[in-house]
Every structure is written in C-alpha cells, then in structure tokens.
Amino acid sequence: MAFVPDVRRASRLRAMDPATVAPGPPRAAPGMPILEARDLAKVYNLGGTRVEALRGVSLTVREGEFVAIMGPSGSGKSTLLQLLGGLDQPSAGEVVLTDEVLGRLSDDELTKLRRARTGFVFQFFNLIPLLDVVENVALPFTIAGVDSRSCDVVARIRDVLALVDLTGKERHRPDELSAGEQQRVAIARALVTRPALLFADEPTGNLDYTTGGELLDALWRSSDERNQTVVLVTHNSRAAAYADRVYVLRDGRTIDEIALGRRADHDAGPLIARLTQLGL
Ligand SMILES: Nc1ncnc2c1ncn2[C@@H]1O[C@H](COP(=O)(O)OP(=O)(O)O)[C@@H](O)[C@H]1O
Ligand SMILES: [Mg+2]
Numbered sequence: 001m002a003f004v005p006d007v008r009r010a011s012r013l014r015a016m017d018p019a020t021v022a023p024g025p026p027r028a029a030p031g032m033p034i035l036e037a038r039d040l041a042k043v044y045n046l047g048g049t050r051v052e053a054l055r056g057v058s059l060t061v062r063e064g065e066f067v068a069i070m071g072p073s074g075s076g077k078s079t080l081l082q083l084l085g086g087l088d089q090p091s092a093g094e095v096v097l098t099d100e101v102l103g104r105l106s107d108d109e110l111t112k113l114r115r116a117r118t119g120f121v122f123q124f125f126n127l128i129p130l131l132d133v134v135e136n137v138a139l140p141f142t143i144a145g146v147d148s149r150s151c152d153v154v155a156r157i158r159d160v161l162a163l164v165d166l167t168g169k170e171r172h173r174p175d176e177l178s179a180g181e182q183q184r185v186a187i188a189r190a191l192v193t194r195p196a197l198l199f200a201d202e203p204t205g206n207l208d209y210t211t212g213g214e215l216l217d218a219l220w221r222s223s224d225e226r227n228q229t230v231v232l233v234t235h236n237s238r239a240a241a242y243a244d245r246v247y248v249l250r251d252g253r254t255i256d257e258i259a260l261g262r263r264a265d266h267d268a269g270p271l272i273a274r275l276t277q278l279g280l
Helices: 009-013 078-082 105-119 133-137 139-143 150-164 177-191 211-225 269-275
Strands: 033-046 050-064 066-070 092-097 118-121 196-203 229-234 245-252 253-259
Touching: 033 078, 033 105, 033 229, 050 078, 050 092, 050 253, 066 078, 066 211, 078 092, 078 196, 078 229, 105 118, 118 177, 133 139, 133 150, 133 177, 150 177, 150 211, 177 211, 196 211, 211 229, 211 253, 229 269
Parallel strands: 066 229, 066 245, 118 196, 196 229
Antiparallel strands: 033 050, 033 092, 245 253
8 A cells, every 4th residue: 555654664764865866765656646635734823813724635646647736825825835745734634745644754754755755946946146057956965965976966967957958058157047047947956856746836926928838848848758746836727737637726625626637738728717617
C-alpha cells in the first residue's frame, strides 16, 4: 500500500538527504498517488479573530500529473499549498507526501523531506541578485554542502536550463534578465534537485501575458517530457488550463474537480465554460 508508513521510514529519510546527489529517492510506479490531503482544516487566529482558511479539503495527486488548484482570492489556495508542501501544519487532517505522513515527522525529518522531494516557485522569484544564473540554480546544492562544480551537478544545471530555455544566459545576473527569464531561473532552481513534486503558487502573477505563457510552457515541458508531478496554484483560468485536472476552491472548500485530460493545446474554453456554470 502506497500510503502506509512503515518502520523503514527513518532509514529512508536518511537515504534521501540531498547531500547524496545521485540518484534521487525511489519513485512510485507511474500513476501511483504521490500526494494526498485528507480532510485538511486550517484556522488562523488573528488578534482574537478566527479565520477558517480551509474547512475540510481532500485531494489526491498521482505521479506525473499536472494538477491546478484554482479559486478566487482568499479562497485558501496558498494556505492549502503550504500545508501540502509541509511549510505549515494543518489544524486538522493530514497530508501524505511520497508515503510519509507529514504530521508524524520531526521538524528535522520534515526539513529533509522538503529539501529532497519538493521544489517551490512563488510569485516573486527570490533570486539572489549578486549570483549569476548558474549560481542561483546551484543554490539547493550549495545549501546542502554539495560541490556545485561536480560533474553531476554541472550536468543537471545544464539540463534544467535547457528545459526552461535559458541556455546561453548562464552568466547573467538577475538584473540582466527579463521578469519572465528570472521566473524561469526560479523554476530551474526548484527542479534541479529532481523533486518528486513541484509546487508553484501564482508563478505567473507578476508576468505579462506573453512571458506568463513562456513560463507555463516551461512548466508544461517539465511535466510532459520529464514526468514531473506539478501542483500549480492560480486564480487564472488560462494558467489552470495547462493542467490535467483542476480542483476549484471557494471559501476553504473544494467545490469542484474538473478532469481536463492532457492536452497540448491548453485550450481554456472547456474550463471557462465549467467555471461559468459554477458562477465563478
Ligand atoms: N498567516 C495568516 N494569518 C491570518 N489569516 C490568514 C493568514 N494567511 C491567510 N489568511 C487568511 O486565510 C484566508 C485564505 O487565504 P489564502 O490561503 O492566502 O487564500 P488565496 O491564496 O486563495 O488568496 C484569507 O481569508 C486570508 O486572509
Ligand atoms: Mg494566494
């Protein structure tokens, strides 16, 4: 059973330390569930006021899937992504990520799991201004104390820069790149450790139409060519239309799950029609 944690957990956690660069952790068979949320609730207490950001969300993501989480501003999308990626703890419910029940891990184990198995891209790229493209992409290795000049790491960086179409920009610093290029560096940095899951929260939120499209194309290639599992949070139906499946959130609840299937044309028409039916 994919989701029953066992006594080998501790040794598996040691084995997935990113300091051991090659090869990545064993991956589930194609199409196996790789991420599961069970009845997640999240309450924020803000100066005496209770905000119920999530009110019982369940979802499953299978290996290789490209899933979008959509919904209006304030519907709980970012909160959900933080819980799915182990950046925050739910008030109730649980998250199972690559066979690990996140709530049962120590802080240290959770940090290791996050570093080894997840990559994150946010709306604002958080690149380091003084570092060039290669150095920014190498950061996860530098942080883990792995020599970023080793053959394996150099090859990985070259490969991931080709995937996001940045070959030739290796020595540029962030201020010498367009916003779209900077965001593709952020994607390369998130992918270079070959995470089991790539999480992206409104990655096109700061980009114009054309550069947003280039970024979505890069995400799509990671999914279609590399079998990368992607969870994309967006309020934008054009972005969500790149996904195989879309969960729609409203007021902290999933109100719909829309199977679009894998489509190279990313036509947003069917999704928009469904959202209109839902009154969104
Ligand atoms: N750290 C926080 N403290 C208090 N309330 C929060 C916090 N983060 C989010 N919220 C509230 O939770 C709800 C959901 O927020 P969020 O997950 O950011 O929604 P979305 O990403 O869909 O815009 C909103 O009402 C928001 O104001
Ligand atoms: Mg948000």
